[in-house]
Structure formats: C-alpha cells, structure tokens
Amino acid sequence: MSLSPVAHKVIGVAAIWNDRQQILIDKRRQHGLHGGFWEFPGGKIEPGETIEACIEREIMEELGIVVEVGDRLITIDHDYTKFTVRLYVHHCRHISGEPQTIECDEIRWVTLDEIDQFTFPKANAQIIAALRKS
Ligand SMILES: Nc1nc2c([nH]c(=O)n2[C@H]2C[C@H](O)[C@@H](COP(=O)(O)OP(=O)(O)OP(=O)(O)O)O2)c(=O)[nH]1
Ligand SMILES: [Mg+2]
Numbered sequence: 001m002s003l004s005p006v007a008h009k010v011i012g013v014a015a016i017w018n019d020r021q022q023i024l025i026d027k028r029r030q031h032g033l034h035g036g037f038w039e040f041p042g043g044k045i046e047p048g049e050t051i052e053a054c055i056e057r058e059i060m061e062e063l064g065i066v067v068e069v070g071d072r073l074i075t076i077d078h079d080y081t082k083f084t085v086r087l088y089v090h091h092c093r094h095i096s097g098e099p100q101t102i103e104c105d106e107i108r109w110v111t112l113d114e115i116d117q118f119t120f121p122k123a124n125a126q127i128i129a130a131l132r133k134s
Contacts, residue, residue: 007083012054013042014092022109038118051088065097074130078123089127
C-alpha cells in the first residue's frame with residue numbers, strides 16, 4: 001500500500017504597510033490554484049534563502065517595489081485539499097517604487113476596515129485576525 005505524497009509549500013508572505021496605515025493586497029490571476037482570490041504578496045522560499053531575503057525578492061519580482069522586511073507577524077500551517085502550506089508572514093514597510101501588476105491582475109492599498117470586502121484563501125483568516133491584534 002502506498003500513500004500519494006502531498007505537495008508542501010513554504011512561503012514568505014508580506015504585509016506591506018504604507019504611511020497611511022494601508023496594507024497592499026493583490027488579486028491572483030484567474031487561472032490555477034486560488035485563481036481570482038486576493039492575497040498578500042509573496043512566494044516560495046528557495047533553498048538556502050532566508051525568509052527575509054525571500055520576501056524582498058518576491059516583492060520585487062511580483063510588484064517591482066522595494067520593501068523593508070520587519071518583524072514576524074505570524075506563522076501559519078494550513079492543509080488545503082491538494083497541498084499543504086506553511087506561511088511565514090512578516091510586517092514590511094513600503095520603501096520605494098509604484099506597485100505594478102507584473103504577476104497579478106490587480107493591486108489595492110486597503111485599511112483593515114476595508115479588507116473584509118475581499119475574498120482570500122482560507123488560511124488568510126488567521127493572518128487578518130493577527131493584523132487586527134497587531
Ligand atoms: N503569497 C501568498 N500565498 C498564500 C496566501 N494565502 C495562502 O493560502 N497562500 C498559499 C496559496 C498559494 O497557492 C501558495 C503560494 O503561492 P505561490 O504564488 O508561491 O505559488 P503558486 O502555488 O501560486 O504557484 P506554483 O509556483 O506552485 O505553480 O500559498 C497569501 O496571502 N499570500
Ligand atoms: Mg506568489
């Protein structure tokens with residue numbers, strides 16, 4: 001008897017703040033997993049890479065902006081049906097550049113009062129709750 005292996009993704013995730021107490025969210029492209037959902041930008045940690053370096057790199061690749069990576073907000077382990085994820089979420093500060101939709105469909109700066117209007121993957125409920133407490 002063999003069990004089929006479930007993919008595991010380890011992701012660096014950014015809660016990017018501007019100086020107006022807004023957080024950057026992006027809308028994932030329609031195709032693929034979680035297509036059309038909103039998310040906090042980020043992506044897979046490469047072998048040998050620190051979480052901070054991963055977040056800086058992913059944010060430059062996906063949005064073309066420079067951020068300063070700050071403290072860890074929360075670490076979340078979540079099991080989706082097709083794969084499992086560990087999300088390392090860090091507070092970040094927007095340093096320079098105008099966010100561009102390089103790898104996503106839309107970008108918004110939102111306050112925590114506005115964020116419930118957007119649909120996120122399941123695991124994000126915990127991130128948003130942690131943001132409200134932070
Ligand atoms: N970046 C990010 N990923 C999230 C969030 N919430 C959440 O559950 N995830 C999960 C769902 C995504 O499938 C996964 C990270 O996606 P990714 O962009 O690195 O990779 P992917 O699965 O879209 O694409 P692939 O490279 O596996 O083809 O983490 C979030 O807020 N931000
Ligand atoms: Mg990504």
